[in-house]
Amino acid sequence: MTDLPERFLALPNTLSASPILAIGLTLGAFFAGNWLFRRMGRPLWLPPVVLSAFLLSATIALLSLDYTRYQQGAQWLMLLLGPATVALGIPLYQQMHHVRALWRPILCTLPVAATLAAVYAVVIAWALGATPLVLASLAPKSVTAPIAIGITEQLGGSVPLMMGGLLVTGVVATLFVDLLSRVLSITDDRILGFALGLNGHAVGTARAFEISRTAGAFASLGMGLTGVFTALILPLAFRLW
Amino acid sequence: MSMLRGFLTLVLCFMLGEALRLVFLIPVSGGVLGMILMTITLMLKGSVSDDLATASQGLISVLVLLIMPGVVGVFFSADQFSGQWLAVSVALLVGTFLSVLPTLLLMASLVRAGQRRASDD
Numbered sequence: 001m002t003d004l005p006e007r008f009l010a011l012p013n014t015l016s017a018s019p020i021l022a023i024g025l026t027l028g029a030f031f032a033g034n035w036l037f038r039r040m041g042r043p044l045w046l047p048p049v050v051l052s053a054f055l056l057s058a059t060i061a062l063l064s065l066d067y068t069r070y071q072q073g074a075q076w077l078m079l080l081l082g083p084a085t086v087a088l089g090i091p092l093y094q095q096m097h098h099v100r101a102l103w104r105p106i107l108c109t110l111p112v113a114a115t116l117a118a119v120y121a122v123v124i125a126w127a128l129g130a131t132p133l134v135l136a137s138l139a140p141k142s143v144t145a146p147i148a149i150g151i152t153e154q155l156g157g158s159v160p161l162m163m164g165g166l167l168v169t170g171v172v173a174t175l176f177v178d179l180l181s182r183v184l185s186i187t188d189d190r191i192l193g194f195a196l197g198l199n200g201h202a203v204g205t206a207r208a209f210e211i212s213r214t215a216g217a218f219a220s221l222g223m224g225l226t227g228v229f230t231a232l233i234l235p236l237a238f239r240l241w
Numbered sequence: 242m243s244m245l246r247g248f249l250t251l252v253l254c255f256m257l258g259e260a261l262r263l264v265f266l267i268p269v270s271g272g273v274l275g276m277i278l279m280t281i282t283l284m285l286k287g288s289v290s291d292d293l294a295t296a297s298q299g300l301i302s303v304l305v306l307l308i309m310p311g312v313v314g315v316f317f318s319a320d321q322f323s324g325q326w327l328a329v330s331v332a333l334l335v336g337t338f339l340s341v342l343p344t345l346l347l348m349a350s351l352v353r354a355g356q357r358r359a360s361d362d
Contacts, residue, residue, distance in 0.1 A: 022310070030306045049305045053312040060313070067317040074310030080300065081307050083251040085272030086258070087297035089279030090289055096280075105351035113344040121336035128328035138332055142340070145308040150270020160314030161322060161329075167312065168333045176341040186349050195344045199337060202304065228277060235268035 012063040021065075022073025029056035042210075044178070045171055047203050053167075085146040092224040095217055102190065106225070113198050114226045117142035118234060121165075137161040139234055141169040144201040147227040154235045170203025177204065189215040197222030247296025254279050 015021045033052025040046070060070055099106055121138045130138070136157030140148040145166055152162045177195050186192065189212045196204035197219030208219030258275030261267060267274065283289055322329070 026306060026309050030303075030309060049309065049312065052305065052309055053316075056309060057313050057316040060317075067314075071310060071314070077307055078310055082255040082259070082272045082275070083248065084300040084304055084307055085270070086251045086254045086275035086279050087300040089254075089276040090283065090294060090297040091301070092276070093280050093283040093289065096284065102352065102355070104355055105348055108351055109344060109348045112347060113340060116343060117336070117340040120339045121332045124336050125328045125332035128331060130325055130328040130332070134322065134325050134329060138329065141333065141336070145311070146304065147270070147273055147276075149308070149311060150272050154268050154270060158318065158321070159311050160318045163308065163312045164315035165329065165333055168330075169337050172334060172337045173341055176338050177345070180341060180345055184345060184349070186345055188349070188352060191345065191348045191352060194348055195341060198344055199341050228273065231269050231273040239268060 016069045019073035019076045022070045081146045091220050095221040110225050114229045138165050141165045142199050143227050143230045144223050155238050170200045173200030174204050174207045190218045193218030194222040198226045243292045244295050247292035
């Protein structure tokens with residue numbers, strides 16, 4: 001009878017032998033993070049994904065679960081990222097009529113801005129002495145997560161560091177677009193949306209949908225086009241470098 | 242059933258992308274290749290089936306869930322990047338500011354130029 005408490009305390013580690021614990025924890029943190037985000041009045045600087053990630057890390061640490069073991073279980077969820085990336089092609093197709101209406105500004109801005117988004121970060125980090133691993137992880141910082149994971153793997157960067165950088169970029173880009181559009185007195189929802197999606201991927205797109213549906217559509221378009229453009233250009237650029 | 246039928250299309254498209262990547266040694270992930278194939282196919286076809294729309298909406302709405310295991314990793318591999326944090330944070334903050342500014346300026350001036358051209362015609 002005396003080993004009953006021991007068996008109870010060992011539960012987290014015995015249960016984590018199966019991927020179902022990792023999946024359950026991730027799902028729980030996902031919903032808890034979304035709930036907390038609504039309760040906090042939808043703060044601009046703290047998107048639900050950051051809240052969920054904090055909750056999930058705290059839970060893993062509290063249960064003293066082995067992180068690599070969690071990661072192995074969570075692989076089952078990450079498997080769906082491939083098909084989910086393909087799924088992004090459907091809204092991209094649905095936004096295509098916007099390209100037809102404004103194709104000149106969009107096609108001129110996209111390559112310049114998407115290149116700058118990657119180049120500035122890499123050059124600044126390189127000048128401050130970052131290692132090649134860090135540079136490869138920062139390069140896709142303005143690309144939506146499922147595409148960025150693929151890019152980082154191709155470049156040989158660290159996926160966790162890239163994810164951290166991605167979130168910071170999303171939040172910071174949202175704040176900068178809000179601030180700069182006021183300073184430059186730009187009020188066109190199409191421009192704001194495109195800038196939010198291009199620089200701030202999914203975090204910026206979520207903000208754009210709060211501004212208006214048009215802003216949201218242009219943000220999705222900016223996010224999708226930046227993702228495709230960067231995914232095609234970065235691996236080639238890194239190979240030549 | 243409808244959602245699963247759409248999901249099958251997505252999985253097949255992803256596997257086609259992966260196959261292209263592995264056979265032609267393309268340095269782009271299979272997911273992105275699949276997405277491009279999907280967009281081009283839909284543009285040629287001119288419509289999206291309900292099955293595919295349902296499945297893609299479902300997957301996109303839980304994207305955050307799918308990327309969370311990767312996000313959490315940054316807390317557990319923090320010491321691997323000790324000494325790099327200054328470079329990382331300056332690059333992210335300054336780099337993002339410097340790319341948001343030209344995006345807004347360029348887009349605003351090009352849209353304005355387009356409107357002027359339209360009113361001249």
